[in-house]
Every structure is written in structure tokens, then in C-alpha cells.
Amino acid sequence: MTKKYELTVENEKGRLDKYLADKIDDLSRTRVKELIDDGLILVNQKVEKASYKVKDGDAIEVTVPAVKPLDVIPENIPLDIIYEDNDVIVVNKPQGMVVHPAAGHPDHTLVNALLYHTKDLASSPEGFRPGIVHRIDKDTSGLLMIAKNSQVRESLEDQLAHKTNKRLYLAIVHGNFAEEEGTIDAPIARNPHDRKKMGVVAGGKHAVTHFKVIEQFKGYSLIQCKLETGRTHQIRVHLSYIGHPVAGDPLYGSRKTLKGNGQFLHAQVLGFKHPKTGKWLEFKVDPPKIFQETLNKLRRNK
Numbered sequence: 001m002t003k004k005y006e007l008t009v010e011n012e013k014g015r016l017d018k019y020l021a022d023k024i025d026d027l028s029r030t031r032v033k034e035l036i037d038d039g040l041i042l043v044n045q046k047v048e049k050a051s052y053k054v055k056d057g058d059a060i061e062v063t064v065p066a067v068k069p070l071d072v073i074p075e076n077i078p079l080d081i082i083y084e085d086n087d088v089i090v091v092n093k094p095q096g097m098v099v100h101p102a103a104g105h106p107d108h109t110l111v112n113a114l115l116y117h118t119k120d121l122a123s124s125p126e127g128f129r130p131g132i133v134h135r136i137d138k139d140t141s142g143l144l145m146i147a148k149n150s151q152v153r154e155s156l157e158d159q160l161a162h163k164t165n166k167r168l169y170l171a172i173v174h175g176n177f178a179e180e181e182g183t184i185d186a187p188i189a190r191n192p193h194d195r196k197k198m199g200v201v202a203g204g205k206h207a208v209t210h211f212k213v214i215e216q217f218k219g220y221s222l223i224q225c226k227l228e229t230g231r232t233h234q235i236r237v238h239l240s241y242i243g244h245p246v247a248g249d250p251l252y253g254s255r256k257t258l259k260g261n262g263q264f265l266h267a268q269v270l271g272f273k274h275p276k277t278g279k280w281l282e283f284k285v286d287p288p289k290i291f292q293e294t295l296n297k298l299r300r301n302k
Contacts, residue, residue: 001066002063002064002065002066003026003063003064004061004062004063004064005024005060005061005062005064006059006060006061006062007020007023007059007060007062008057008058008059008060009054009055009056009057009058009060010056011056012054012056013053013054013055014053014054015050015051015052015053015054015161016032016036016041016043016048016049016050016051016052016053016054016060017029017032017033017036017050017051017161018158019054020032020041020060020062021154024062026064027062027064028124028153028154028157029050029154029157029158029161030133030157031124032050033050035062035063035064036048036049036050037205037232040062040063040064040065041060041061041062041063042060042061043058043059043060044058044059045059045061049205049206050161051161072101072111072112072115072128072130073107073112073115074112074115074116075107075108075112075113075115075116076113076116077108077112077113077116078113079091079110079113079114079117080092080093080094081117082143082283082285083281083283086120086148087147087148087149087152087274087275087276088145088146088147088148088152088156088274088275088281089114089118089131089145089146089148090143090144090145090146090270090281090283091110091114091143091144091146092141092142092143092285093110093136093140093141093142093143093144093267094141094288095139095140095141095261095262095288095290096138096139096261096262097109097110097138098110098138099111099129099132099135099136099138099144100128100129100132100135101128101129102128105138110132110144111128111129111130111131111132114130114131114146115130118148120148120149121146121147121148122147122148122149122150122152122153123150131146131147131148131153132144132146132147133145133146133147133153133156133157133160134160134230136267137233137236137263137265138262139248139250139261139262139263139265140169140262140263140265140266140267141265141266141267141287141288141291142169142266142267142268142270142285142287143267143268143269143270143283143285144267144270145270145272151275152275152276155275156272156275159272159273160230163228163229164272164273165270165271165272165273166269166270166271166272166282167226167227167230167267167269167270167271168224168225168226168267168268168269169224169225169226169227169235169265169266169267169268170214170222170223170224170225170265170266170268170287170291171222171223171224171225171235171239171246171247171263171264171265171266172220172221172222172246172247172248172258172264172291172294172295172298173220173221173222173223173239173244173245173246173247174219174220174243174244174245174246174247174253174254174257175219175220175221175243175244176216176219176220176221177213177216177221177223177244179213180212180213181210181211181212181213182210182211183208183209183210183211184207184208184209184210184211184238184239184241184242185207185208186200186207186238186241187200187201187202187203187204187205187206187207188200188201188204188205188207188231188232188233188234188237188238189201189203189204189205196251197233197251197252198231198232198233198237199237199241200237200238200241205229205231206229207229207231207234207237207238208228208229209225209226209227209228209229209234209235209238209239210225210226210228211223211224211225211226211239212224212226215299217298217299217301217302218298218301218302220247220258220298221244222295222298223244224268225239233251233252235265236249236251236252236253236263236265237252239252240252240253246263246264246265247260247263247264247294248260248261248262248263248264249262249263249265250262250263258294260290260291260294261290264291264294266287266288266291268284268285268286268287269282269283269284270282270283271283
């Protein structure tokens with residue numbers, strides 16, 4: 001059933017997402033951000049950002065819609081585990097794998113594989129994404145960090161919120177660049193004309209992507225992208241917006257493009273501070289075989 005909460009801020013300071021996660025046991029900061037994105041959290045009758053600083057007297061209304069329970073079953077699916085200890089798992093997700101169960105993808109996800117691998121995963125209020133701290137799209141390959149307990153999950157989410165972690169992506173994109181690097185600062189929201197897509201929309205969520213050109217070919221370029229924010233489809237939307245859509249992208253790209261299994265986008269580098277030891281951990285993985293083979297073809301046709 002749908003739950004509603006009404007809170008009045010008294011003698012409290014700090015970010016809205018942290019305030020609500022501390023006040024409402026069933027909500028993590030990640031879930032709070034999702035509710036904000038869906039317009040289900042109002043501060044003084046207005047939608048505010050997750051980073052909004054609460055102040056005395058703020059009237060906050062939270063609506064948590066009922067979630068249809070999913071029976072998430074462990075599945076013996078091979079995992080490419082790059083690192084694991086008692087608190088954290090770093091996994092290299094293959095292209096074509098959905099991160100967690102959802103409508104249309106009830107099984108064969110990364111979560112199904114993780115549940116078979118270990119019983120130690122941070123619980124999630126929704127039930128269908130234990131351990132998941134952040135996501136990458138189905139057809140994007142690369143590194144993800146997984147939390148084994150709630151304390152670790154909160155710490156990793158906090159690093160994402162404060163931009164203290166490191167996430168670098170490789171992308172093959174259409175076209176060539178005159179500049180060696182650049183920054184795309186453009187707000188992202190649901191596309192008002194197509195609910196399946198995101199887009200650069202005035203009044204949308206603040207979104208910043210930095211890019212660096214690594215190599216240029218005939219009609220295509222290899223670039224590295226650094227996320228400053230983490231909006232849905234951010235890199236794909238931003239690169240399409242500046243006229244350099246990711247090659248193979250079926251949603252935001254060109255019809256005439258490179259043949260593959262979806263967009264040529266790979267989460268290559270992931271760095272974060274270990275929540276328990278405080279040690280900086282950084283990992284790097286090569287893109288999948290089809291990505292590397294396509295690069296070699298482009299180099300031969302240079």
C-alpha cells in the first residue's frame with residue numbers, strides 16, 4: 001500500500017536526502033533521490049533537489065508508492081568479480097545484463113547472480129535490488145560497486161552524492177572533435193514527448209559530464225567521459241545533445257551506425273574510499289571484445 005509521511009523540520013540541518021533517510025527507516029538515500037525525481041517529495045509544496053539544505057519550519061511531504069513484490073530468485077550466472085572482501089564487491093557487468101529485476105526483466109539480472117554468489121548483500125526497502133549502490137544501463141558494460149551491508153551502502157551512496165568517488169567511461173561516438181576536451185553542463189529530465197527517453201530539458205536536474213578525446217577515426221572518435229553527476233542515461237543524452245551520439249545507441253543515436261550489441265559505452269575505471277578501512281581503492285577493466293574489435297577496425301580504416 002502507498003505510504004505517506006509528513007514531517008516538520010525542527011533543529012535540523014543538512015541535505016534533504018540525508019535528513020529523510022535518517023528520519024524514515026524504510027528509505028535509503030538512493031530511494032529518496034528516486035522519489036524526488038518522480039515528484040513524490042515536496043518541501044513547502046515544491047519539489048527540491050536532493051542536495052537542498054533543510055531549515056527549521058520546512059514542511060516535508062513524502063509519498064512512497066506501493067511496490068509490487070518481486071520474487072527475486074538466486075541464479076547460477078557467472079560473475080566477473082574484480083574485487084571482494086567482507087564489505088564490498090566490485091563486479092565487471094557484461095553488456096546485455098540488466099542490473100536488477102524490474103518490469104520486463106524479472107530474472108537473469110546481476111542481482112539474481114549476486115544472490116547465488118553470496119547471502120551477504122545490503123538489504124533494500126524495495127526488496128528487488130539488494131546490494132546495489134548505483135546502476136549502469138543494460139547495454140553498457142563495466143564496473144559497479146556492490147555493498148554487503150547497510151552501513152557500507154550508506155557510505156558508498158554518500159561518496160556518490162559528494163562526488164568523492166571516481167567514475168571514468170570509454171565511449172565510441174559519432175563525428176570528430178576540434179577540441180581536445182570539454183564539459184557538457186545541461187539539465188536532464190524525462191523527455192516530455194517520449195516517456196521512454198530522457199533529454200536536455202529546461203528546469204531538469206543539474207547534470208555535468210566532462211569529456212576528453214583519446215583518438216579520432218574516419219567519422220568516429222574514442223573519448224573518455226567523467227561523470228560529475230549521475231542522471232539516468234546522462235552520458236548518452238549529453239553526447240547526443242552536442243551532436244556526438246554514442247555509436248550503436250538505439251535510443252539516442254543515429255540509424256546508420258556501428259554494428260554491435262547496443263551502445264559502445266564502457267565503465268572502465270571505478271575508484272572509492274573503502275567504507276571500513278578508509279583505504280582508496282581503484283579498479284580498471286578493458287572494454288568487451290566487440291568494443292576492442294570495433295576499435296581495431298576503425299584504426300585500420302583511419
